[in-house]
Amino acid sequence: xxxxxxxxxxxxxxxxxxxxxxxxxxxxxxxxxxxxxxxxxxxxxxxxxxxxxxxxxxxxxxxxxxxxxxxxxxxxxxxxxxxxxxxxxxxxxxxxxxxxxxxxxxxxxxxxxxxxxxxxxxxxxxxxxxxxxxxxxxxxxxxxxxxxxxxxxxxxxxxxxxxxxxxxxxxxxxxxxxxxxxxxxxxxxxxxxxxxxxxxxxxxxxxxxxxxxxxxxxxxxxxxxxxxxxxxxxxxxxxxxxxxxxxxxxxxxxxxxxxxxxxxxxxxxxxxxxxxxxxxxxxxxxxxxxxxxxxxxxxxxxxxxxxxxxxxxxxxxxxxxxxxxxxxxxxxxxxxxxxxxxxxxx
Numbered sequence: 507x508x509x510x511x512x513x514x515x516x517x518x519x520x521x522x523x524x525x526x527x528x529x530x531x532x533x534x535x536x537x538x539x540x541x542x543x544x545x546x547x548x549x550x551x552x553x554x555x556x557x558x559x560x561x562x563x564x565x566x567x568x569x570x571x572x573x574x575x576x577x578x579x580x581x582x583x584x585x586x587x588x589x590x591x592x593x594x595x596x597x598x599x600x601x602x603x604x605x606x607x608x609x610x611x612x613x614x615x616x617x618x619x620x621x622x623x624x625x626x627x628x629x630x631x632x633x634x635x636x637x638x639x640x641x642x643x644x645x646x647x648x649x650x651x652x653x654x655x656x657x658x659x660x661x662x663x664x665x666x667x668x669x670x671x672x673x674x675x676x677x678x679x680x681x682x683x684x685x686x687x688x689x690x691x692x693x694x695x696x697x698x699x700x701x702x703x704x705x706x707x708x709x710x711x712x713x714x715x716x717x718x719x720x721x722x723x724x725x726x727x728x729x730x731x732x733x734x735x736x737x738x739x740x741x742x743x744x745x746x747x748x749x750x751x752x753x754x755x756x757x758x759x760x761x762x763x764x765x766x767x768x769x770x771x772x773x774x775x776x777x778x779x780x781x782x783x784x785x786x787x788x789x790x791x792x793x794x795x796x797x798x799x800x801x802x803x804x805x806x807x808x809x810x811x812x813x814x815x816x817x818x819x820x821x822x823x824x825x826x827x828x829x830x831x832x833x834x835x836x837x838x839x840x841x842x843x844x845x846x847x848x849x850x851x852x
Contacts, residue, residue: 530829531590532583533597534692534822539582539608542699546612546619547575549706553623571619578608595684598691602675605691609698617751620706628710632756632800633725639801643726644794645713652795654733660795661738663788665745667760670767670785677775686774688826689819696814697766701759701807709753714797732796742796758799761807762814764789769815 532540550571581604589600636643671694678687716722734742768786771779793799 527833528587530832532586533601533688534818534825535601535605535688535695536582536586538692538695538699539605540579542612542702543575543579543582543608545703546706547572547579549623550575550619554619574611574615578611582608593684594688595679595682598679598684598687602691605695609695612698612702613754614750616702616705616754620709620751620753623706624709626709627722628708628756629716629722630725632710632802633713633716635802636800643713643797643800645732645797646727648795649729649732652732654735654738657732657734657796658737660788660792661734661741663785664760664792664796664798665741666785667764667789670764670782674767674771674775674778674782677778681775683774685826689822690770690774692822693766693770693814693818694763696818697763697811698759700810700814701757701762704757705751705754705759708756710755711752712755712798713800715752717797728797755799756803756806757810758793758803758807760793760798761790761804762811765808765811766815769811773815773819 554571585601585604589597592600633643640647671690675687675690675694678684678690711719711722713726713728717726717728732738764786768779768782771782790804793804794801
C-alpha cells in the first residue's frame with residue numbers, strides 16, 4: 507500500500523502539536539527569560555569566535571560562556587513544565603526563586619562577555635546628547651547645590667530598586683490578586699530582559715565611571731566627588747562592588763523597572779501608590795544627581811516602561827486564555843504511576 511504525502515505529514519503535525527502544547531504550559535514570564543538567554547547564547551556563538559579571529563581557543567571560551575545560558579534555559583523550561591499543572595498562585599510562588607536567580611545571573615554575567623560581543627563605547631554620544639539638551643550632564647549642573655543629606659536620601663531611594671518589585675509582588679500575592687501578580691511578574695521580566703539586551707547593543711558607562719578613567723575623564727568636568735554622608739558612602743561602595751558590569755548605562759534600568767513598579771501599583775494596588783511614588787521619584791532623580799545616568803538613558807527607560815505596562819498585561823491575558831483554551835484542566839506532565847493497594851499480610 508502506497509504512502510501518500512498527507513500520510514507522511516501526520517507524524518509531523520502531531521509532533522508540532524505536542525511542541526505547541528509544551529510551550530503553552532509555560533507562562534509569559536518564562537518566555538521573556540528564555541528569550542533573553544537564547545538571544546545571548548546566539549550572540550556569543552556569532553561574535554565571540556569572530557572577535558578572537560576564529561581560533562580554536564575561542565570555541566573553548568565560548569563553551570564556558572554558554573554553560574550558564576544552557577543551565578538557565580534547562581532550569582526555566584524544566585521548572586515551568588513541572589509546575590504547569592498547579593494553580594496560578596502556586597505556580598508563581600514556585601517560579602519566583604527561579605526568576606530571581608535568572609535575573610541576578612543574567613546581570614552579573616554581562617560583565618564577562620559584553621565587550622566580546624560589542625567592543626564599541628557610546629559614552630561620548632550620551633554626553634553629547636546631555637550637552638545638547640541641557641548644556642551639560644545633570645551631575646555637572648547640580649554639583650554646586652549638592653548637599654550630603656540630599657545625597658543620602660537619593661542614594662537610599664536609588665538602592666531600593668532591588669526591593670520594590672519584590673514588595674509589590676508579595677503584596678499582590680498576599681491579597682489574593684494572583685492574576686495581577688502574574689501580569690506584574692511578566693512586566694518586570696520583560697523590563698529586565700529588554701534592558702539587558704540593550705546594554706549589549708549600546709554599551710556605555712556611567713558619568714561617575716568615565717570620570718575616574720583617564721582615557722575618558724575629559725568627557726565630563728566634575729569639580730570633585732558629590733558631598734555624601736555615611737549612608738550614601740556605604741551604599742555607593744556596596745553597589746560599586748556588587749555590580750560587576752560597568753556597561754549598564756543605556757537605557758536606565760533603574761528608571762525602567764521603578765516606573766513599571768509605580769504604574770503597576772497604580773493599576774493593581776492603588777493604596778500602595780503614594781509610598782511607591784515618593785521612592786520612585788527619589789530614585790529617578792538620584793539616577794541623574796548621583797551621576798549614574800545621562801538624561802537620554804532616563805527618557806528611553808521611561809518610554810520602554812510605558813510601552814511594557816501598556817502591552818505586556820494584554821499579551822499576558824491573551825497567553826493565559828490560549829493556555830486554557832488549548833490545554834484545559836492540566837494534569838502533571840510526569841504523573842506518578844497509580845499504585846494498586848495490596849492486602850495486608852497477616
